[in-house]
Amino acid sequence: MHFLTILLAGSALAQDPQYDLLLKGGHVIDAKNHLSAVRDVAIKDGKIAAVAANIPATTALRTVNATGLYVTPGLIDIHVHFYAGTGERGSYAGDLSLYPDGHTFRNGVTTVADAGSSGWRNFEDFEDRVIKRSRTRVLAFLNIVGNGMRGGRYEQNLEDMEAKPTAEMALKHKDVIIGVKSAHFNGPEWAPYERAVEAGTTANIPVMVDFGSNRPERPLYDLVTKVLRPGDIYTHCFSGLRKEQDETTGGPAKALIDGRKHGVIFDVGHGGGSFAWRVAAPIMKAGFVPDSISTDLHVGSMNNGMKDMLNVMDKFLAMGMSVDDVIAKSTWAPAREIKREELGNLSVGAPADVSVFKLDKGSFGFVDMHGARMDSTHKLICELTVRDGKVLWDLNGITRDRWDKLPANYGPQGDPKWDGYRRVAPQRPAVKKENK
Numbered sequence: 001m002h003f004l005t006i007l008l009a010g011s012a013l014a015q016d017p018q019y020d021l022l023l024k025g026g027h028v029i030d031a032k033n034h035l036s037a038v039r040d041v042a043i044k045d046g047k048i049a050a051v052a053a054n055i056p057a058t059t060a061l062r063t064v065n066a067t068g069l070y071v072t073p074g075l076i077d078i079h080v081h082f083y084a085g086t087g088e089r090g091s092y093a094g095d096l097s098l099y100p101d102g103h104t105f106r107n108g109v110t111t112v113a114d115a116g117s118s119g120w121r122n123f124e125d126f127e128d129r130v131i132k133r134s135r136t137r138v139l140a141f142l143n144i145v146g147n148g149m150r151g152g153r154y155e156q157n158l159e160d161m162e163a164k165p166t167a168e169m170a171l172k173h174k175d176v177i178i179g180v181k182s183a184h185f186n187g188p189e190w191a192p193y194e195r196a197v198e199a200g201t202t203a204n205i206p207v208m209v210d211f212g213s214n215r216p217e218r219p220l221y222d223l224v225t226k227v228l229r230p231g232d233i234y235t236h237c238f239s240g241l242r243k244e245q246d247e248t249t250g251g252p253a254k255a256l257i258d259g260r261k262h263g264v265i266f267d268v269g270h271g272g273g274s275f276a277w278r279v280a281a282p283i284m285k286a287g288f289v290p291d292s293i294s295t296d297l298h299v300g301s302m303n304n305g306m307k308d309m310l311n312v313m314d315k316f317l318a319m320g321m322s323v324d325d326v327i328a329k330s331t332w333a334p335a336r337e338i339k340r341e342e343l344g345n346l347s348v349g350a351p352a353d354v355s356v357f358k359l360d361k362g363s364f365g366f367v368d369m370h371g372a373r374m375d376s377t378h379k380l381i382c383e384l385t386v387r388d389g390k391v392l393w394d395l396n397g398i399t400r401d402r403w404d405k406l407p408a409n410y411g412p413q414g415d416p417k418w419d420g421y422r423r424v425a426p427q428r429p430a431v432k433k434e435n436k
């Protein structure tokens with residue numbers, strides 16, 4: 001009987017089903033296509049092939065039951081630090097950074113943008129060490145500091161902040177460099193921001209600003225209404241460290257309101273020290289919501305209040321944002337901000353980066369930068385992550401068959417057409433290995 005089943009499965013394979021992978025019956029949230037409804041999502045050759053009601057299971061090589069789950073575009077986290085592996089101590093171009101794949105897929109994240117860990121002097125080392133070796137789609141904001149985030153000695157050096165070589169490097173690597181970053185600057189000068197904007201203008205990419213120390217010589221209001229261009233990104237918007245909050249009302253400062261009118265993007269960038277409940281909750285309550293949700297993931301923040309992308313998204317659910325909005329601000333919104341509109345959506349033909357979430361109900365706690373907690377009743381759990389049509393995370397084995405339903409002597413399961421860990425065996429002549 002088993003033998004016959006295998007034969008039938010074999011002949012079905014030979015007929016090459018219409019789709020490689022089918023996610024059936026999930027609640028699809030696709031902000032670009034204004035879709036929030038139960039739909040089936042079919043994938044073929046790494047692309048979204050169809051999104052429709054009732055796509056028959058027989059049309060796919062592998063069908064996954066996504067009933068009761070959310071099916072969304074792969075999450076995009078535009079503020080991470082992933083320039084690991086250089087061995088430099090106490091540096092975001094070193095030991096404070098993480099390797100991507102161990103942190104992304106388990107959170108439903110398929111695309112990240114490193115936020116300025118490298119500059120034009122060391123970007124190509126970052127590319128070789130991390131970007132080209134990762135299955136996560138790693139993009140980068142290039143630091144306006146040539147040496148990137150190698151610590152104070154480098155990051156406060158105005159002489160290493162040059163627009164021309166920064167723009168040249170960005171243009172040379174248009175495929176991965178999606179913006180320019182300024183961060184951690186303590187001085188009174190406007191030069192870091194002006195030069196970042198100059199580089200961003202030459203390379204036609206946005207600038208992301210971590211506004212460093214609060215300095216009266218360079219007020220936030222001027223940054224977001226005069227220095228930055230529409231489409232530039234102000235990250236760490238709920239830190240409260242640079243007068244983002246109105247001192248009397250507790251709501252958004254005039255800088256945030258007028259900055260948004262000017263077209264500046266306000267991004268979360270939670271990090272280790274950039275998200276306080278006493279700032280975020282009243283600003284949100286006053287109706288000012290962030291444009292995009294991001295983590296500022298690094299060795300410190302992940303073991304503190306930030307934790308991971310889903311934990312940050314959960315905080316916005318806790319403040320009353322809808323699941324649809326939280327997903328939109330972690331997919332389609334960041335895709336547009338970094339001008340990668342082929343990502344963050346489930347249009348037919350788009351790369352098949354898809355995530356599947358369960359919304360868990362219970363009692364949960366969420367901690368901010370100061371160690372204050374907010375309680376909440378909901379938590380997103382990542383069940384499945386698909387990058388370019390390949391399953392790279394499957395928490396509960398929903399793509400898998402039960403072991404006791406398989407032939408007694410079953411071998412490796414999965415198919416390289418949809419299983420990201422099942423490689424096609426290399427075709428090599430059998431050569432006897434010589435003893436050394």
Ligand SMILES: [Zn+2]
Pocket residue numbers: 079080081115210271296
């Ligand atoms: Zn950062």
